[in-house]
Amino acid sequence: MxxxxxxxxxxxxxxxARFCLSEKKxxxxxxxxxxxxxxxxxxxxxxxxMSACTGIIEYDPAELVMRARAGTTLNEIKTVLxxxxxxxxxxxxxxxxxxxNSREDTIAGVFASNLSGSRRFQAGSARDHLLGFNAINxxxxxxxxxxxxxxxxxxxxxxxxxxxxxxxxxxxxxxxxKVLPAPAVIVTAILDDLNTxxxxxxxxxxxxxxxxxxxxxxxxxxxxxxxxxxxxxxNCTSLIRFEGSRTSxxxxxxxxxxxxxxxxxxxxxxxxESLQIWKALSSASPVAYHPVIMKLSIPPxxxxxxxxLLNEIGNCNWYLDAAGAWFWLGLETTKAVENINRxxxxxxxxxxxxxxxxxxxxxxxKVGIYSPAQVTLESLRLRIKESFDPxxxxxxxxxxYQK
Amino acid sequence: xxxxxxxxxxxxxxxxxxxxxxxxxxxxxxxxxxxxLRAYESDGLTAxxxxxxxxxxxxxxxxxxxxxxxxxxMNVNVVPRGAGTSLSGGALPLEDGIVLAMGKFNRILDxxxxxxxxxxxxxxxxxxxxxxxxxxxxxxxxxxxxxxxCSIGGNVSENSGGVHCLKYGLTTNNILGVELVxxxxxxxxxxxxxxxxxxxxxxxxxxxxxxxxxxxxxVTVKILQAPQCVRAMLLGFxxxxxxxxxxxxxxxxxxxxxxxxxxxELAIHASENFCHAGYPLxxxxxxxxxxxxxxxxxxxxxxxxxxxxxxxxxxxxKVSSSDExxxxxxxxxxxxxxxxxxxxxxYYCMDGTIPRKQxxxxxxxxxxxxxxxxLRVANVFHAGDGNLHPLILFxxxxxxxxxxxxxxxxxxxxxxxxxxGVLSGEHGIGVEKRDLMPDYFSEHDLNQQQRLKCAxxxxxxxxPGKMFPTLHRCAELGKxxxxxxxxxFPELPRF
Numbered sequence: 001m002x003x004x005x006x007x008x009x010x011x012x013x014x015x016x017a018r019f020c021l022s023e024k025k026x027x028x029x030x031x032x033x034x035x036x037x038x039x040x041x042x043x044x045x046x047x048x049x050m051s052a053c054t055g056i057i058e059y060d061p062a063e064l065v066m067r068a069r070a071g072t073t074l075n076e077i078k079t080v081l082x083x084x085x086x087x088x089x090x091x092x093x094x095x096x097x098x099x100x101n102s103r104e105d106t107i108a109g110v111f112a113s114n115l116s117g118s119r120r121f122q123a124g125s126a127r128d129h130l131l132g133f134n135a136i137n138x139x140x141x142x143x144x145x146x147x148x149x150x151x152x153x154x155x156x157x158x159x160x161x162x163x164x165x166x167x168x169x170x171x172x173x174x175x176x177x178k179v180l181p182a183p184a185v186i187v188t189a190i191l192d193d194l195n196t197x198x199x200x201x202x203x204x205x206x207x208x209x210x211x212x213x214x215x216x217x218x219x220x221x222x223x224x225x226x227x228x229x230x231x232x233x234x235n236c237t238s239l240i241r242f243e244g245s246r247t248s249x250x251x252x253x254x255x256x257x258x259x260x261x262x263x264x265x266x267x268x269x270x271x272x273e274s275l276q277i278w279k280a281l282s283s284a285s286p287v288a289y290h291p292v293i294m295k296l297s298i299p300p301x302x303x304x305x306x307x308x309l310l311n312e313i314g315n316c317n318w319y320l321d322a323a324g325a326w327f328w329l330g331l332e333t334t335k336a337v338e339n340i341n342r343x344x345x346x347x348x349x350x351x352x353x354x355x356x357x358x359x360x361x362x363x364x365x366k367v368g369i370y371s372p373a374q375v376t377l378e379s380l381r382l383r384i385k386e387s388f389d390p391x392x393x394x395x396x397x398x399x400x401y402q403k
Numbered sequence: 404x405x406x407x408x409x410x411x412x413x414x415x416x417x418x419x420x421x422x423x424x425x426x427x428x429x430x431x432x433x434x435x436x437x438x439x440l441r442a443y444e445s446d447g448l449t450a451x452x453x454x455x456x457x458x459x460x461x462x463x464x465x466x467x468x469x470x471x472x473x474x475x476x477m478n479v480n481v482v483p484r485g486a487g488t489s490l491s492g493g494a495l496p497l498e499d500g501i502v503l504a505m506g507k508f509n510r511i512l513d514x515x516x517x518x519x520x521x522x523x524x525x526x527x528x529x530x531x532x533x534x535x536x537x538x539x540x541x542x543x544x545x546x547x548x549x550x551x552x553c554s555i556g557g558n559v560s561e562n563s564g565g566v567h568c569l570k571y572g573l574t575t576n577n578i579l580g581v582e583l584v585x586x587x588x589x590x591x592x593x594x595x596x597x598x599x600x601x602x603x604x605x606x607x608x609x610x611x612x613x614x615x616x617x618x619x620x621x622v623t624v625k626i627l628q629a630p631q632c633v634r635a636m637l638l639g640f641x642x643x644x645x646x647x648x649x650x651x652x653x654x655x656x657x658x659x660x661x662x663x664x665x666x667x668e669l670a671i672h673a674s675e676n677f678c679h680a681g682y683p684l685x686x687x688x689x690x691x692x693x694x695x696x697x698x699x700x701x702x703x704x705x706x707x708x709x710x711x712x713x714x715x716x717x718x719x720x721k722v723s724s725s726d727e728x729x730x731x732x733x734x735x736x737x738x739x740x741x742x743x744x745x746x747x748x749x750y751y752c753m754d755g756t757i758p759r760k761q762x763x764x765x766x767x768x769x770x771x772x773x774x775x776x777x778l779r780v781a782n783v784f785h786a787g788d789g790n791l792h793p794l795i796l797f798x799x800x801x802x803x804x805x806x807x808x809x810x811x812x813x814x815x816x817x818x819x820x821x822x823x824g825v826l827s828g829e830h831g832i833g834v835e836k837r838d839l840m841p842d843y844f845s846e847h848d849l850n851q852q853q854r855l856k857c858a859x860x861x862x863x864x865x866x867p868g869k870m871f872p873t874l875h876r877c878a879e880l881g882k883x884x885x886x887x888x889x890x891x892f893p894e895l896p897r898f
Contacts, residue, residue, distance in 0.1 A: 120598060143847040151788040384603055
């Protein structure tokens with residue numbers, strides 16, 4: 001393994017990028033490589049990590065904004081926010097279970113991979129919370145986009161493009177993001193005796209109810225199996241999360257039980273147990289033990305049909321999150337290519353996305369980490385890559401879906 | 404306002420363009436007579452006018468595509484226009500360009516409660532979406548003040564906000580997909596009725612791109628269930644500073660109200676005289692705080708906010724006891740602009756955002772500037788998210804007041820940047836703030852944005868003269884200048 005360079009500030013990184021440009025070298029860029037299993041394998045001349053550029057630069061809780069250097073760890077940021085009863089509302093959790101490592105996520109990695117957790121359907125994903133950044137583009141120029149305030153339409157919103165670009169457009173050096181109050185109380189209602197169809201119906205009703213549930217998941221196999229990363233399709237547990245002040249949560253729980261679950265047996269998971277289970281759900285850990293992992297993002301009305309298809313195919317385990325809009329799916333390598341193609345073709349155009357989060361290289365190369373896209377769109381994306389990184393020096397090939 | 408120099412050849416070829424367009428558009432869809440063209444001379448920023456070469460009114464995506472293809476081929480500039488309510492001149496025409504007016508895209512295509520979304524053509528008004536779903540208790544969250552008139556396609560282009568975006572986000576946080584026509588005429592679809600599309604987030608970067616990257620023909624928006632309970636409070640303060648501190652403390656206590664608005668004395672009086680919303684006239688600053696959610700939560704928070712207000716010296720407190728009363732409270736705020744129009748022949752509405760803690764400094768400086776220019780300024784303020792709307796009052800018929808107002812406005816925006824804020828919170832850059840962009844962005848920052856523009860529109864014919872103060876050729880911007888680099892820094896830590 002080649003050595004990894006650790007620039008300590010953005011100027012050092014710009015210097016490194018200048019060197020790469022003039023010497024025609026490519027760069028594999030990472031934070032702590034906690035999600036290195038995502039994307040195609042990168043063949044680069046030099047490895048560089050932003051993990052030495054650390055530190056929170058600015059944080060005033062009343063402004064709802066934090067600014068930090070790229071390599072600051074997610075854990076450090078969460079700790080500082082928790083002290084002020086604030087949080088990252090999009091609920092990013094480490095994907096380390098998925099990629100079998102125990103490395104710490106960096107904040108730049110969280111945004112570059114556009115992470116989000118179970119609160120996604122209400123609070124959005126990382127892309128909805130990045131307010132601005134400094135970065136080095138593929139011309140070795142330091143540039144900024146956005147700002148340090150929560151409402152801003154000055155110039156193009158490059159934050160959106162950067163989120164989910166996995167270090168292929170620019171190298172983030174400093175990030176400003178929105179922070180929000182954390183709920184004082186978290187309670188999860190658990191229902192065990194509904195079949196998939198009824199459970200989906202309930203989740204869907206709750207998603208549009210004024211009860212404002214902030215987590216709506218369906219977990220075949222139950223809580224224990226999820227926490228132990230051992231989900232099977234044994235039964236069907238519905239999870240409904242309420243967050244807020246004590247008064248608010250209690251009132252909503254009462255209304256939930258009388259108006260939506262009057263004939264059902266409901267058990268409750270209080271604070272810490274609740275935190276634990278949603279952390280597991282947000283990090284894909286219930287299916288993480290599979291060698292092949294996909295995330296399907298679909299119109300919720302297709303959830304029942306998709307669950308039937310998945311059960312019919314067999315040899316895979318799944319759970320559903322975000323009120324029916326997400327399936328996390330674990331597959332075995334046998335027949336994986338055939339099955340992935342089947343899910344993708346069942347999601348006819350415009351009906352969803354199916355991203356391959358983890359798989360052995362030969363499977364990634366056969367089916368692609370993304371579904372095949374419209375040619376016009378594909379060439380537009382290539383032009384965008386070129387507009388940021390004309391010499392293709394950053395993470396070459398990581399998202400290259402024309403393999 | 405300096406616009407790109409019109410291309411005489413294009414103007415000379417007007418008839419040829421009309422002939423080409425006439426092969427698939429009816430004569431009613433091509434506006435050529437001077438009188439009708441006048442209606443398109445300005446958008447919501449009426450200080451600037453320009454008669455366009457033509458106005459074209461397509462009825463479907465295929466026509467938009469064909470129009471753009473022809474314009475691309477003939478190198479004709481295109482200015483897309485939704486409802487023409489832009490406050491930054493985003494739809495200001497060009498002498499050598501057509502206006503592509505999307506008014507005929509006025510149908511809601513699909514209301515899908517199961518998937519909690521609505522698919523609408525881009526010319527549908529913002530309010531019409533809410534009206535189409537409110538009988539089932541749903542609504543579309545972003546609510547710009549112009550919502551009765553502004554189009555959803557325009558909202559996407561400007562990333563419009565409104566008074567509720569502190570809690571519910573801007574347009575970008577509330578849409579799921581668009582159909583977009585590129586300048587080449589190619590049609591692409593981004594996103595759909597689901598949350599996480601694959602690959603680079605093109606939907607995200609289209610939103611707020613001010614019609615410079617593509618023409619939006621269809622939008623899929625999220626709809627939300629209306630909250631169980633909504634109540635608005637009025638809190639009056641003896642000075643702006645106390646009101647500002649009250650806002651900071653509400654948020655620091657972990658409360659995100661559905662909306663927090665602040666008005667200064669001049670705005671309070673003008674509004675109250677104009678529409679009698681019941682505002683107290685003896686305060687210097689007024690907060691409107693709206694709380695929504697489950698009944699129990701709303702009741703609890705009203706009490707907390709009342710207490711915070713008291714501790715910050717509020718001299719007036721009222722909470723709405725009915726929805727009518729709540730709407731009356733809002734009516735005063737929403738009428739603030741016309742109300743100021745009532746006390747001054749003209750006003751110029753600014754739109755900077757600042758870190759909230761800088762409010763007091765900014766208001767003090769603004770008072771100084773007001774004296775310096777001899778023009779009054781009223782302030783309405785989306786206090787929750789730091790978005791200022793100073794309204795400079797002037798009389799365009801007086802000698803140099805218009806110029807003075809513009810200079811005053813530019814000074815305010817520079818001040819916003821100086822204290823760590825930005826040039827625009829929700830109205831966009833357009834032509835209005837275009838020349839101030841270098842006050843906020845460096846050359847590298849602007850070049851990177853313009854290179855992105857080149858990826859979408861290599862000839863630069865889509866809405867030129869907006870957003871960027873200097874137009875560069877894409878070929879020039881695309882050149883890669885390589886400086887001899889040296890490796891690195893032996894002192895760099897490695898592992």
